Amino acid sequence: MSESSILQRASLGAWLEAMGRAGRRVLAPVQEADRVVFGTPSAPEQIATGFVQTPGSAKSVVFPPFDEMLRFRTNGEDVHVEEPSIAAEPTVLFGVRPCDAASFATLKAVFTWDSPDAWVESRMANLTVISVSCTQCDEYCFCTSVGGGPGSTQGSDILLTPLDDRRWLVEVLTEKGRAAAGLAPQLFAPANGEAASKEKLLAQVPVRFEAKEVAGELPSLFDHPEVWKEQSLRCLGCGACAFVCPTCSCFDIQDERVRDQGTRLRCWDSCGFRLFTLHASGHNPRHVQSERWRQRVMHKFSYQPERLGVTGCVGCGRCSRACPVDMNLGEHVRRLSEMSV
């Protein structure tokens, strides 16, 4: 359902205003001091464009660092429970990269596979993703290895591709996208064949491995601890990779309680942490870092493809940029894919 048109960059303000009038909250990468973060731009000029990738991912829009699930108050045997509303605010996520748009497919697969997660589902249902194709990439990008690409439309409701300094090629991809473009239809001009030039404008992201092949090969490497140990020797066991990852979805449910009242929170968690699998008995089934690293790779590149039909990685490269010890996921998975066991 792709429809192409042209949007003048100068018209962005008018489009965002129309979204605001229609009651949609707009989130976009904005420049804040020396960094790019997701926030509500007060003017279109505030929206950052020159970056390769934002340090943090956009997943917090649907899966925030912590979610309040309920509040409770106890009085002897009586427990009073208060639940927050699940209804999410209609939101437009503007200016993310195609890999981030693709990450919502993985998140959706995780959060809806058996018992749908009401919070995430509601936020996703109310989310419109307007992404911008990549015209540049860096040594950490590997979207093309995991089924994506710098101009991939997967997960986007609308994809914009910069044609030049003044214009975007607009691809409206879904009903939600059509509704967003329909808020200011006068801004969109016919594409007149310019859609054909899209591929030429995109960044060249080299293919490092084929995720589908890797998914087939990984199970045979599971019982080779030396492989995982060697790769993870420098891993420090922090959660930076998982917390900047757009598809990592593990969480930990915690009660924050002060005397007779408290709140139940769902907080981000990471398989890199020792505590992640620590049993109450003191036993830890993944007692060394290499096993946690194996879990991270297997989960993304083997278990999720097998069980959910999606790759748990979109190749955005954030984990590798954020890693204090330069654990480069793309490089490690390529090495694994080259191993024949």
Next chain:
Amino acid sequence: MELLRDKAKSLLKSGAVQVVIGYAAGSATDRFRPHFARSADEADRLVFGDGCRQNLAVYLLKPEVRAMGKAAVVGGPTTLRTLLQYAVENQVSDGSAVALALEDGRVEELTSFAAVEEYLAQRPHGLSEEDRAELEQHAGRSREDRWAYWSGELARCIRCYACRAACPLCYCEQCITENNQPQWVPVASDAFGNLEWNVVRAMHLAGRCVNCGSCAAACPQNIRIDLLNQVLAQEAMTQFGAEAGYSVRKEYALSVFKPDDKETFIR
């Protein structure tokens, strides 16, 4: 570079050490990664340059690395200070690790704590002029400005604990954040939890931190948490004359006291 590689090779060949922990080229031209050289081939990949700032002493306490045998660790003054602080805290025994001190392309092999002490004694102590000026600039702002800055910065913390993992002196088997009876530090990355975590981290390193800056370098959010450590290190120096990591005989500033310690703040 060749000097370092040759030194590493000779140490490995003679069996003096089983692994040399150094740096190798990383994903980008300006990036370096920790490298574990166990053979001559692996030693040939050792590099050293301006971007090699991570404190590699952190690996000396890792079980996987300890299992390899005796290690030599490559680094500058703060890595050496870490070694002495480990000694003070009974984490590493004398002669159980070799330090390869790098300076201006030269490499010096230090095999005992005494040698490390001597090496450090000849080099400047305390914060660099630059760091001191930066710290003073932060401290010199009004309280309101300081609070606005730090509450804003700490609010961005995602509690990935990269700071803790990268810090060679944050080596507790079980961190206070992993204790939940009671849960002193809330798990969620909310404003209070983040403030508490960052204050706790800095306080637990007070009088122990060697100012290597690995915490801030590891922070994916680029929060200058090293400043919290620096201000405490400076205060420990001013108030108690305590400087971590210059002597194996120096006691931890907060485990000792003087009856006449200053108490101007007490009413």
Next chain:
Amino acid sequence: MAEYEPKIIAFVCNWCTYAGADLTGTSRIHYAPNVRVVRLPCTGRIDFMLILQAFGQGADGVIVSGCHPGDCHYTAGNFHARRRWMLFRRLLDFVGVDMRRVTFSWVSAAEGAKWAELVNSVVADVRKLGPYEEFPQRLGGPGQKPIEVA
């Protein structure tokens, strides 16, 4: 509207200040009722995290008090505590915590009057400063804002 009443949490040691505060009562000295006293074995046991927790759960001011130097029931607990507070104060001040809200003192078991003066003066000071609204509150705690309806 009723006048603002500051909430003060006092962390005191069992042997000196707690006994001193007891003496204030038995001496029938009136003092501001805004203080909630938390008794700990020794100032050496007063972890700095307790101070953060007090503010994070709604305190507007904190008092920390124990035996005078040299009088510690455990010989040196207050000496160790004093060093820790020295550094802790510097850190809190550096990040911009309002240090006018944290008061350290020595109050002996014989200083019932000093305890009353201390509490009164802290309450008066904090009353002038008003509620410590800028300090973040612990989730699930009494200072947490009402549940948000998205």
